Amino acid sequence: MKIVLAYSGGLDTSVIVKWLKETYDAEIITFAADVGQEEELKGLDKKAKKTGASKHYTLDLVEEFASDFIFPMIRANAIYEGQYYLGTSIARPLIAKAQVDIAHKEKADTVAHGATGKGNDQCRFELTYMALDPKLQIIAPWKMEEYRALFPGRAEMIAYCAEHKIPVEASLKKPYSMDRNLLHISYEAGILEDPWFDPTTEANKGMFKLSVSPEDAPDKPEYVEIDFEAGNAVAVNGKKLSPGKLLKALNKLGGKHGIGRVDLVENRFVGMKSRGVYETPGGTILMQAHRQVESLTLDREVLQLRDGLIPKYAQLVYNGFWFAPEREALQALVDESQRYVTGTVRLKLYKGNIITCGRKSKFSMYDDKIASMEGVKSWYNQSDATGFIRLNGLRLRARNLAQGGPKIGS
Secondary structure (H helix, E strand, C coil): CEEEEECCCCHHHHHHHHHHHHHHCCEEEEEEEECCCCCCCCCHHHHHHHHCCCEEEEEECHHHHHHHHHHHHHHCCCCECCCECCHHHHHHHHHHHHHHHHHHHCCCCEEECCCCCCCCHHHHHHHHHHHHCCCCEEECHHHCHHHHHHCCCHHHHHHHHHHCCCCCCCCCCCCCEEEECCCCEEEECHHHHCCCCCCCCCCCHHHCCCCCCHHHCCCCCEEEEEEEECCEEEEECCEECCHHHHHHHHHHHHHHCCCCEEEEEEECCCCCEEEEEEECHHHHHHHHHHHHHHHHHCCHHHHHHHHHHHHHHHHHHHHCCCCCHHHHHHHHHHHHHCCCCCEEEEEEEECCEEEEEEEECCCCCCCHHHHCCCCCCCCCCCCHHHHHHHHHCHHHHHHHHHHCCCCCCC
């Protein structure tokens, strides 16, 4: 038996490496994905092998993450339940895909992950495994009774690491969990499980890593221009950047001005509600900028059709169905809508706010001759509106005459 484990080197996966080797008498190959978390990835090879792995991979997936996962999602303007920018959700299918690739390369028959049986990540990992290679066996220790009996909590896991001389930076005093990548940082669990708890107070604001609080942001606003081509951002302030570098630049700008913080209670796929706090500075800027180019270049009916699909698209990403045929079909429609979403947006960043200050496009459908109130001559005839309104009002008049009209008041 050969197992490829999604490995971060943290407490959970450090324990799992050792436990898998002892329980299954298997060869363990560990894999860590660099998706822009900017955490210490050095030394994982040595640590994994010391713990029981025969081989370790650390792969730089930052640009692939930005171009093939984040940007398609931005083109769809996908936000889950109107607030969550899907930062953790969108990273998991990429990590699982790379894990499957390694399993194929190493001729492994099994993949494993350290996600719990209560969260969404188990779905995202396992649905990706099934979509890409249904023959792979899947081991998820946290869903196994024998594993939970050994490790009912963090105290037992820390003790296990001490007993087996496994180096981990873990403390029972850590008040929350954190997950970081190029698009965002998420915070949950611990003190955040109380939805009335305020992490933005002076005493707690040290939790945030990517952004200053709006109160501490500069008193002077900063302007930024973002160029788009076919729905994708390609330049910031006139400087062409790769997708990964562009997001890093916007993260820095947004974080400086306190942009992108969200505190929400969301509905997990498994059925429970969960409180999460997120920082998505660059993604928040990018989403608003993209919207502004679309406002000039998308036909009304196309825009409304695409917007009607946003909740479904976001739900598919959140639940782990990135590699499902329905997401691919939605993506085809989205990408067709983006052919002419090309232009430049000027934004003002100020104390947590993104203020649109201008937009332009060579494909703009905005015609000032038609829209102007100054009597400029154009091919639009205002008299045509009379018949247009009478036809649209026909059913309303018929209702009133036949049924007495709408009910007004209580």
